[in-house]
Amino acid sequence: MITPFQIACRNLLRKKVRTFLTLIGIMLSTWVMVSLFGFNKGYEKALNRDIENMGYQLMVMAKGCPYEAATMMLQGGKGLRYMEQSMVNDIVKEPEVEKVTPILMQAYFDPNKGESGGIAGYFGVDPASYPAMKPFFRFRSGGWFHDEAAQEVVMGYEAAELEQREVGDMTMVPEKNVQLKVVGILERTGTQDDGTIFVPLKSLQRIAGTAKITTVGIKVKKDADMSKLETKLYQLKDVQVVSFSQVKQTILKLIATARVMVLSIAIVAILIAMVGVVNTVLMSVLERVQEIGILKTMGAMPGDIFRLVWTETLILCSVGGIAGIGFALLFAQVTDILVRRILPYAPGGGLVAIDLPLALLTLVTIVGVGLLSGLYPAWKAGRVRPLESIRREG
């Protein structure tokens, strides 16, 4: 026996092109919507992951020193300020501090990088304390430095890919003409560490001709009062304290405008799709007035006709919504690339996180809005009187 659901499906298949175009509209708006929600979720997750992967929650550096690798690259290392390494001893005394690690950042111009040269960033790290801050580092090959003043480097995954280095290769520090041996290449972490070249702190200090450092990374004890520690650290002379939770808030504020813009686009896309749904279903009802009248002579109640037309809306929105979610999952990488182009700062790893609850929420939203749009055509169909529809023909 044929069911009202099958009748609804056949009705939609009558005007295949119209139905297809409506589905495309719903699919596109779902795609935009789920990608946007996925981005909202994924960006914050990626940012948290980036910050957690720093291994430390606070950084202390000389006042005026750029703390972010990208900024350092832009300024070509010229903005670097230094502080005494003895600062580490003052910081580690604080009861809230669990671990500290001194870091020296250096940036040199490499004429062989890219078409017209580029900046190569080096991280001088303490082999005794830095690896403990990054216990999640896995080596694709090799391992950490053999001693604290070795002429060696450990390369991030992308840095090694870019320079096509393998363990055992020699690499030259530009401007300084110092050769270092590659002893380790890290697995991909999805963070900025992938593009970093790590050198033992003492070696980099020797190459740079300084005994100072640029940064102290601080891991705070669990449940310690972070703001109290920050206040105490500000008492140290000529330093600035960067808390990653502050950095996170700043970055989230920066991308808020982009989020609002994309949300507006998503809302407009949904509205356009829903106008398409109303148009398709209403046209379909108007074209079938006689047929609806005949269904009523056969015993279909106004509620049956209402449900039949509403089922058509439900099918359109469900199929379009599922297709949109499918495409969003399939092309999440493309969305990722596009979003990265317009963002002021993009953390590593996937920026668009679409999971089952999000997919279901989007589907329910699309179907819910669709069913609201289908109310008028369904109501109109339910009110068709058989006699009037038969008279039309006569």
Next chain:
Amino acid sequence: MTESGMVLAARELTKVYTRGSEAIRAVDGVSLTIRRGEFVAFMGPSGSGKTTLVNILGCLDNPTGGELDLAGRSIFGGGKSLGERDLTRVRRELFGYIFQNFYLIHTLTVRENVALPLAFYRKPGAEEEVERLLKLLGMEHRMDHLPGQISGGEMQRVAIARALVNRPEILLADEPTGNLDTRRSEEIGEILQELNRNAGLTIIMVSHNPDLARLGGRRIEMRDGQAYES
């Protein structure tokens, strides 16, 4: 069904339309009774009110005045008129309809068209009627065809099967052969006559075709909204 076998009783049925300031009495005080198993043909010139009367008898329209009882139930009377929901309820329990234009759904097969009423309302055992009726009407070889693949006469047979699938008390046929050639018209006429004779189905038919009307055991001539037995 009443004890006397009366399936329809109409008393002083009236339908008045207003066009501007003019009142048109399309049905003017018609009283008649129809017994179970009768084949009643309504004839008359265009505008005589036959279709309007049959629409009221078939609960497709409300009268302006008068009373109508169907199968012992009062449907209209005492100024009462039914809403669309109540009219549908009466229609699906008592009537099957066939029309001049067949009104088959072109995206459904013959079998699905016949089964269509069951998607909304089904009397017990109605499912078995689909194939039985299509066989009875000689359409078993066309069950999986679409309406576009069969002839006009076959389409009307499918429409008859669809009208009968819920085992109605009364079959209401409005110009059932209006779109068919002479040979197909005769075929449909024979089918209606057989359904009336063999299955005891009550048939109310509107037709311009005198040959078809002659098949009815009883003919009613409509003139100016009034009914005359002939």
